[in-house]
Amino acid sequence: MRFKGKAWKFGKDIDTDQIIPARYLNTSDPKELAKHCMEDADPEFVKKMQAGDIIVADKNFGCGSSREHAPISIKAAGISCVIAKSFARIFYRNSFNMGLPILECPEAVDSINESDEIEVDIDTGKIVNLTKNKTFNSQPIPPFMQELINTGGLMEWVKKKVKA
Amino acid sequence: MPMTITEKILAEHAGLKEVVPGQLINAKVDIALGNDITAPIAIKEFRESGAKKVYDKEKVVLVPDHFTPNKDIKSAEQCKILREFAKEQELTNYFEGGDVGVEHALLPEKGIVLPGDLVIGADSHTCTYGALGAFATGVGSTDLAACMVTGEAWFKVPESIKFIYKGKLNKWVDGKDLILYAIGKIGVDGALYKAMEFCGDTIENLSMDSRLSMCNMAIEAGGKNGIIAPDKITEDYVKERAKRKYKFYSSDKDAKYSQIFEYDTAKIAPQVAFPNLPENTRNITDVGDVPIDQVVIGSCTNGRMEDLRIAAMILKGKKVAKYVRLIVIPATPLIYKQAVDEGLFDIFLDAGAIISPPTCGPCLGGHMGVLAEGERAIATTNRNFIGRMGHPKSEVYLSNPAVAAASAVKGRIAHPDEVMK
Numbered sequence: 001m002r003f004k005g006k007a008w009k010f011g012k013d014i015d016t017d018q019i020i021p022a023r024y025l026n027t028s029d030p031k032e033l034a035k036h037c038m039e040d041a042d043p044e045f046v047k048k049m050q051a052g053d054i055i056v057a058d059k060n061f062g063c064g065s066s067r068e069h070a071p072i073s074i075k076a077a078g079i080s081c082v083i084a085k086s087f088a089r090i091f092y093r094n095s096f097n098m099g100l101p102i103l104e105c106p107e108a109v110d111s112i113n114e115s116d117e118i119e120v121d122i123d124t125g126k127i128v129n130l131t132k133n134k135t136f137n138s139q140p141i142p143p144f145m146q147e148l149i150n151t152g153g154l155m156e157w158v159k160k161k162v163k164a
Numbered sequence: 165m166p167m168t169i170t171e172k173i174l175a176e177h178a179g180l181k182e183v184v185p186g187q188l189i190n191a192k193v194d195i196a197l198g199n200d201i202t203a204p205i206a207i208k209e210f211r212e213s214g215a216k217k218v219y220d221k222e223k224v225v226l227v228p229d230h231f232t233p234n235k236d237i238k239s240a241e242q243c244k245i246l247r248e249f250a251k252e253q254e255l256t257n258y259f260e261g262g263d264v265g266v267e268h269a270l271l272p273e274k275g276i277v278l279p280g281d282l283v284i285g286a287d288s289h290t291c292t293y294g295a296l297g298a299f300a301t302g303v304g305s306t307d308l309a310a311c312m313v314t315g316e317a318w319f320k321v322p323e324s325i326k327f328i329y330k331g332k333l334n335k336w337v338d339g340k341d342l343i344l345y346a347i348g349k350i351g352v353d354g355a356l357y358k359a360m361e362f363c364g365d366t367i368e369n370l371s372m373d374s375r376l377s378m379c380n381m382a383i384e385a386g387g388k389n390g391i392i393a394p395d396k397i398t399e400d401y402v403k404e405r406a407k408r409k410y411k412f413y414s415s416d417k418d419a420k421y422s423q424i425f426e427y428d429t430a431k432i433a434p435q436v437a438f439p440n441l442p443e444n445t446r447n448i449t450d451v452g453d454v455p456i457d458q459v460v461i462g463s464c465t466n467g468r469m470e471d472l473r474i475a476a477m478i479l480k481g482k483k484v485a486k487y488v489r490l491i492v493i494p495a496t497p498l499i500y501k502q503a504v505d506e507g508l509f510d511i512f513l514d515a516g517a518i519i520s521p522p523t524c525g526p527c528l529g530g531h532m533g534v535l536a537e538g539e540r541a542i543a544t545t546n547r548n549f550i551g552r553m554g555h556p557k558s559e560v561y562l563s564n565p566a567v568a569a570a571s572a573v574k575g576r577i578a579h580p581d582e583v584m585k
């Protein structure tokens with residue numbers, strides 16, 4: 001899988017309350033959640049971004065609650081991929097379980113400025129900053145997680161098990 | 165091979181003799197928990213999988229506690245999904261109305277989670293149950309859905325960090341301060357993906373309520389789980405509550421740790437975490453003049469009997485400062501009743517407090533005390549992120565119940581000694 005899009009930069013420790021504030025958690029409808037994506041980090045974000053764009057953040061992205069509403073809102077808003085220096089544990093897990101591509105790559109994060117054009121290859125973990133003409137290799141995704149992605153997420157994996 | 169308590173519990177539930185950090189395992193789950201925010205997604209995914217029955221109706225636990233009593237139509241709809249599912253699946257452990265409490269206070273209290281268990285919960289503070297000597301960790305709704313079907317969950321075995329606390333607690337210091345202190349030292353990702361094992365003579369003498377509030381905040385350091393080896397205090401807590409067998413595990417002497425921290429409790433004063441991260445801790449003596457609009461005493465961190473008793477001790481015969489709202493939220497119906505029986509409600513009401521039914525409520529800015537723009541609260545909860553208790557431009561400071569109660573009286577963040585002369 002390959003994506004090309006514009007980078008939106010965020011700082012460190014972006015928590016799930018900033019990604020999708022709890023005041024919107026009385027629904028789990030992706031379309032509703034998408035409307036408020038990143039709202040408490042940048043209230044204008046949803047208006048500015050376009051489908052296919054990429055979120056680039058510092059360390060510990062997605063810390064805080066276990067709400068899957070966070071990766072759901074990012075995915076439903078049309079973000080193709082999140083690159084960060086590191087991810088909080090449950091967010092990392094949730095993203096794989098539901099098929100939001102995420103990559104850990106501190107060097108790429110440091111080199112990317114807001115609005116840079118970025119190309120990402122999920123299979124190889126290669127990140128190219130087209131604006132700056134620089135290439136980075138992110139941490140490889142563990143084989144079991146690759147299997148999850150290839151089967152289409154955890155529930156697809158479970159469905160197979162149910163049938164078997 | 166020597167193993168930590170976390171590794172032993174994971175190995176046992178994966179049906180393996182031993183496990184090592186980094187290893188991916190599939191493990192059997194003793195208790196799988198969901199709430200009114202996370203369970204609706206899990207239930208939808210469960211249905212889409214084609215499964216008909218949950219793997220064990222005793223083990224899937226649903227607790228609608230976040231926006232209950234239903235704060236609006238949408239939350240009522242979410243709760244209805246849980247209720248109908250619980251009815252259909254005949255779940256033993258479904259709680260609502262006068263039976264519901266904040267999940268992480270409720271499950272230990274009812275003996276649903278026991279020592280040696282492997283617990284997953286679609287709620288990040290599931291790590292609370294480590295206080296009982298269980299492996300407990302927060303997951304997402306999809307993990308919960310998968311577990312409801314298969315009874316299993318995948319894990320990467322975490323490395324463990326050992327936190328040794330030595331010495332007696334200073335006055336007005338409890339478990340909340342011990343954990344805030346550690347988070348202040350290592351940061352909000354200081355234990356990312358790792359197990360946090362708490363030990364030392366301080367912990368051995370620590371009450372169960374304080375142990376629960378410590379393990380509760382392991383996630384605030386990025387930890388996968390917090391854990392305390394079960395002992396006599398654990399035994400006294402669980403023996404009356406348990407309806408099934410449980411098992412005590414402990415770390416081997418020569419088990420491997422990725423890091424070891426040692427803290428001298430003589431140096432630990434009551435802690436206050438400044439906005440907007442739990443790592444922004446200061447000693448209460450270094451806080452300065454911080455006026456407040458609201459005080460919240462409650463949540464899965466500090467809404468238990470010990471917490472309410474300390475707050476009442478400080479508030480007895482005093483008044484909440486003018487223009488300040490003090491909201492007290494007993495975490496479960498049992499705690500609520502016990503607080504009434506012990507006369508704590510009289511003290512709170514005479515002081516001018518508002519008493520809420522058990523709910524998460526303001527802890528996540530849900531209801532029952534949401535903040536306006538520019539308002540500031542001190543709370544015994546666990547998170548002070550931007551907008552956590554309401555408006556994105558409001559502020560939350562975290563503390564133990566003694567500091568929170570004293571602050572309510574003074575109308576600014578205050579040391580308990582200031583009101584207990």
Ligand code: SF4
Nearest residue numbers: 266463464524527528
């Ligand atoms: S009390 Fe707060 S932290 Fe605890 S489960 Fe409820 S919302 Fe989460």
